[in-house]
Amino acid sequence: MPKKQTVKGGDCMSSLSKAAGFRSHKTLYDDPDNRALRARRTEPSELHPGDEVIVPDFDPGVEDAMTTKRTTFVVVREDRTFLRIRLRHRIPLAYRLTTDLETLEGSTNGVEDIVAAVSRDARSASLLAWVSDQAIHPDNGGPALRRRIDLGCLAPIDTLRGIQGRLRNLGYDAGPLVEDPAAGCDALTAEAIRAFQAAHGSPRTGKPDDVRQLLEQLHDA
Secondary structure: OOEEEEOOOOOOHHHHHHHHOOOOOHHHHOOHHHHHHHHHOOOOOOOOOOOEEEEOOOOOOOOOOOOOOOOOOOOOOOOEEEEEEOOOOOOOEEEEEEEOOOEEEEEEOOOOOEEEEEEOOOOEEEEEEEEOOOOOOHHHOOOOEEEEEEOOOOOOOOOHHHHHHHHHHOOOOOOOOOOOOOOOOOHHHHHHHHHHHHHOOOOOOOOHHHOHHHHHHHHHO
């Protein structure tokens, strides 16, 4: 029987679908019982704590095969999802991305985003990035950029939590992410909004509605 699951901070369709045993997040997101949720959350990676997701019954599937004859079954699973990281830099960088499940290494040419395939149920990551040709490696004390990344925590732009998350990603201290979808804008978030507005030549109102469009344009483009 389908069950109702309440979204917690860090949940997204990819992690919820893997926990339920489904091969793809589309099984959950496209389920007819989640029609109302899709109308509110048009991006499956952006859920808000308190959202309700209907988890359908798991169907393991049945395939017929002839006895005394070899049959090959191919199972296609989406065990990984993509994490995109945009850094404000113009020089080639090497990086090490460590999630709570694995470590990935690579490089970026200074223009392109870092795009890494990570496990669907990874919850957090840390990024270590450094100039590719610098003399001293960060493991030996060389300079590096270090950032912690909370995965699955970016909420829709039409929520206060979504505004806070985008401000934080752009370097503004918007305080702890709110859990209550009805929560109001506190003093720390309002000050972060005013700082963002000042940096982009807008009136310093401190109101979420006044930055939503520009914030989405700059962050999500």
